[in-house]
Structures are given as C-alpha cells and as structure tokens.
Amino acid sequence: MKCRKCSEVAVINMRQHKLALCADHFIEWVPAQVEKSIRKYRMFTPQDRILVAVSGGKDSLALWDILLSLGYRADGLYLGLGIDGGFGYSDESQRKCEAFVKSVESGNQAIRESGSQGIRESGNREASSSDSPISRFPDSLTPDPWLPKLHTLSIPATYGESIPEVAGRVQRGRGKPCSVCGLIKRHEMNRIAHELGYSVLATGHNLDDEAAVLFGNTMTWQVGYLARQGPVLPEGDGFARKVKPLCRLYEREMAAYCLVRGIDYIYEECPYSFGATSIAHKELLAELERKSPGARQNFYLSFLRAKENGFLNDHNQELSPLMHACERCGQPTTAPGLCAFCRLWVNVKI
Numbered sequence: 001m002k003c004r005k006c007s008e009v010a011v012i013n014m015r016q017h018k019l020a021l022c023a024d025h026f027i028e029w030v031p032a033q034v035e036k037s038i039r040k041y042r043m044f045t046p047q048d049r050i051l052v053a054v055s056g057g058k059d060s061l062a063l064w065d066i067l068l069s070l071g072y073r074a075d076g077l078y079l080g081l082g083i084d085g086g087f088g089y090s091d092e093s094q095r096k097c098e099a100f101v102k103s104v105e106s107g108n109q110a111i112r113e114s115g116s117q118g119i120r121e122s123g124n125r126e127a128s129s130s131d132s133p134i135s136r137f138p139d140s141l142t143p144d145p146w147l148p149k150l151h152t153l154s155i156p157a158t159y160g161e162s163i164p165e166v167a168g169r170v171q172r173g174r175g176k177p178c179s180v181c182g183l184i185k186r187h188e189m190n191r192i193a194h195e196l197g198y199s200v201l202a203t204g205h206n207l208d209d210e211a212a213v214l215f216g217n218t219m220t221w222q223v224g225y226l227a228r229q230g231p232v233l234p235e236g237d238g239f240a241r242k243v244k245p246l247c248r249l250y251e252r253e254m255a256a257y258c259l260v261r262g263i264d265y266i267y268e269e270c271p272y273s274f275g276a277t278s279i280a281h282k283e284l285l286a287e288l289e290r291k292s293p294g295a296r297q298n299f300y301l302s303f304l305r306a307k308e309n310g311f312l313n314d315h316n317q318e319l320s321p322l323m324h325a326c327e328r329c330g331q332p333t334t335a336p337g338l339c340a341f342c343r344l345w346v347n348v349k350i
C-alpha cells in the first residue's frame with residue numbers, strides 16, 4: 001500500500017480515515033491531529049505550563065513527545081507505585097521515562113552542537129517555516145534552551161507503603177488495588193501540579209480508552225460520570241485543568257507513532273490491569289471496529305458533539321457539590337473533615 005501523500009510505502013493504514021501514510025507523513029499527521037484537538041477543545045495555549053502524567057507506556061510518552069514537538073512547555077511527572085508483578089513493573093517503567101527525557105536532552109544537545117536550523121536528531125522531523133503546527137518546534141537554538149524536566153515521586157518512599165500494600169489493608173482495596181491506586185494518583189498529581197505551579201495536567205488517554213469508558217458508563221447509564229466525561233475537565237478549587245490531547249487518536253496509532261519515532265516504552269501492562277471490565281469493553285469495541293471501521297470513533301465523537309449541543313447540560317448544573325478544604329492536606333473534598341486520600345493514611349505514620 002502506498003502513502004496517500006507521496007509514493008513511498010505506507011507504514012499504517014487508518015481505515016476509519018481511509019488514509020494510508022508513510023513514516024514521514026505519519027509523524028507529521030499525528031502532531032497535527034493533536035494540535036487540532038488542543039485547539040478544538042481549548043485545552044491550553046503555548047503560555048500554559050503543562051505537566052504530563054507519564055507511566056512509561058506508549059501513550060503518555062508519545063503525548064509528551066508530541067507536545068514538545070509542537071513547541072509546548074511540557075514537563076513530565078512519574079509516580080512510582082511500588083508495583084512489581086514479578087518483573088519489576090514500576091522500576092522498569094520509571095527507567096523508560098528517564099531514558100525518554102535523556103534522549104530529548106541529547107537530541108537538543110546535538111542540535112546546538114550541529115548548529116543546524118530547526119532540525120532535530122535522527123528520526124525527528126524538520127521544523128518548517130510554514131504555518132503548520134510543527135513549525136512551533138522548541139526553540140532549541142536559543143542560547144539557553146528550555147529543557148523538559150521529569151519529576152518523579154515514589155509512593156512507597158514518601159508514604160511508607162506501596163500501592164498493593166495500602167490496598168491490602170483498606171476496605172476500598174479489597175480484591176484489587178485499582179480503586180486505591182486511582183485515588184492516590186489523582187491526589188498526588190493534583191498536589192504536585194498545584195505546588196509546582198502547573199496550570200494544566202495532561203494524560204495520555206486515547207480514543208480506545210475514552211470509548212471504553214463511555215461504553216461502560218452508557219451500559220449502566222451513569223449520567224453523573226457521562227456529564228463529566230470529556231477531553232477537558234476545567235480547573236477550579238485548587239485543581240489544575242485536566243486534558244486528554246490524544247482523545248481522537250486510536251491506540252494502534254500511538255504504538256505506530258512510538259515505533260516510527262524510536263520511543264522505547266514498556267510493553268507490559270500493569271499486572272493488575274488484567275481482567276478489568278474496561279479491557280473487556282475495549283475488546284468488544286475493537287471487534288465492532290473490525291467489522292465497521294470508524295464505529296468506535298463515531299461512538300465517542302458523536303457523544304462529544306451531543307454534549308456540545310446541550311445533551312446532559314441539566315445534569316452538569318446539578319453537579320458542583322459544595323467543596324471543603326481537607327483538614328489535613330488542604331485539597332478540596334466533598335466530605336467535611338478529611339479527604340478520601342488522607343483517610344487512607346490516618347492510622348499510618350508518615
């Protein structure tokens with residue numbers, strides 16, 4: 001199959017777009033799509049300081065790479081969860097994040113040394129002078145170039161227990177640590193974004209993730225969750241704005257992007273992700289997609305359009321429960337007293 005834009009061999013065929021692209025055109029197309037989502041949903045501007053939640057997986061590292069290539073000032077945040085799974089899951093995923101940020105640094109170093117105008121090291125695309133989003137590549141040639149930082153925080157080192165350990169001793173973690181894990185991650189991301197002055201927190205959720213969540217919420221008509229689901233969760237009450245710039249890209253496109261760009265990521269999933277309902281929903285939607293290309297995209301994007309047109313508006317107004325500052329950490333919480341995160345630790349010395 002040939003690239004739609006040139007005669008090179010295509011590396012990917014995106015049936016939902018009826019579009020096959022070669023490697024060069026694909027790594028131009030992906031950031032352009034992300035930039036469109038950023039603008040369409042008014043996620044952020046070049047003036048915002050962005051914190052990307054990185055897990056060492058393909059989506060979050062691809063997102064960080066794309067935001068940097070588009071010229072946004074995006075730093076990374078890695079939370080060490082203390083999950084081993086028999087293969088050192090957390091340690092390995094941290095190594096992938098560190099290797100990524102090092103490769104960006106050495107890429108920028110190489111540009112400065114070569115003095116070439118706006119061209120990154122091997123595998124990176126050329127910054128054109130056109131008005132394409134790619135032209136806002138980081139100004140690597142300025143005398144004191146901005147370099148992305150990776151912030152890391154180890155949950156066991158900070159709080160004395162790994163995620164599986166906390167989950168093992170509280171009711172909420174019975175059976176699976178995911179609910180406790182989600183709670184801790186949300187709290188720590190909010191806290192760190194706030195303390196370090198980031199206005200935006202970006203996560204690597206792709207369209208497959210979002211469609212699976214939408215499917216789950218629709219199956220049980222969780223209108224509260226449906227009203228809140230979207231590519232942007234506005235800032236407020238001490239929380240940074242949360243955005244999902246990859247929400248219109250398929251998971252396989254992110255895997256292809258990493259491959260073409262040479263981004264090394266952790267292939268293994270978290271050992272606790274197996275058997276999750278969201279994975280079963282993803283498989284169902286993937287089956288539908290095989291039979292009807294674009295079905296998954298239509299499902300999610302039609303939902304977003306319906307919301308833009310007022311679907312669930314009434315429900316949105318009902319949401320905004322009264323918030324209080326947690327007595328211990330100060331983060332906003334709906335319950336008076338301690339927030340859910342602090343209640344996890346009240347009996348633990350930290």
Ligand code: Q46
Nearest residue numbers: 177178181182270272273
């Ligand atoms: S990291 Fe945490 Fe996920 Fe692992 S323990 Fe569950 S929630 S599956 S995104």
Ligand code: ZN
Nearest residue numbers: 003006022025
């Ligand atoms: Zn091409």
Ligand code: ZN
Nearest residue numbers: 326329339342
């Ligand atoms: Zn608290």
